[in-house]
Amino acid sequence: MLQSQPSRLGSILLLLAAVVGFAVALYAWLTPLTGVTGTIGALGVAVACVLLALLTLLLRRASRGGMRVFLIVITLVVLFGIGFAGALLHQYAIPVAMVVGLIGLIALSSNSVRPDHRVRA
Template sequence: MATRTKPIGPVLLLVASLLGIGISLYYYLTPLTGVNGTFGALLVVVSTLLMALAGLLLLPLRRGFLAGLFRVLALLAGIGTLAAAWFLHEFWLMAAMVVALLGVIVDFGSGKGGSR
């Protein structure tokens, strides 16, 4: 009997996005971080939430239009969030987004030949 393993790309994306949510919430809610309460920090919270949602949706999806769409959207969100983290000087968030982007890239490579 063959065992099914979780695809590593979406798992990396999901875990890094969840870390990103925690980091961005910390910066948004904690006074004296320099970005607390700002629209940019709130936008980063929302983008990391959407990336985590994409990671959850990519776990069961291996092929097809929706899988490709979520991969592209997660890639664009990761790049945008990485840029925002750079501008906000949130270096831990940048590290989390690099891991998330690695997860998306791995999923791009493994999504073509996977079976449903």
């Protein structure tokens, strides 16, 4: 099944947000003098970004219905959680990436809102 352009763009933006969040959190966790070197918070954000990437892949595969709505809600909660944790870590690139991910989630979920009206003759 071919995916529409907003769906493809949405999943690319969500995956980009997950990769950027993971890279910034891992950098903050490993690099001295970031203020959060070796803390559980920076490592937790990196792990949550991996979870966000997995949720994105699951959301691309989900068909219309309850499971898709559940995955959208869970992805939204994860996006806000990662953004809030990134702000608490003073790594402000992470909340910016999560806003991009939110735009991607909106584009990805916009396909599930449209009803499928087909003309039958």
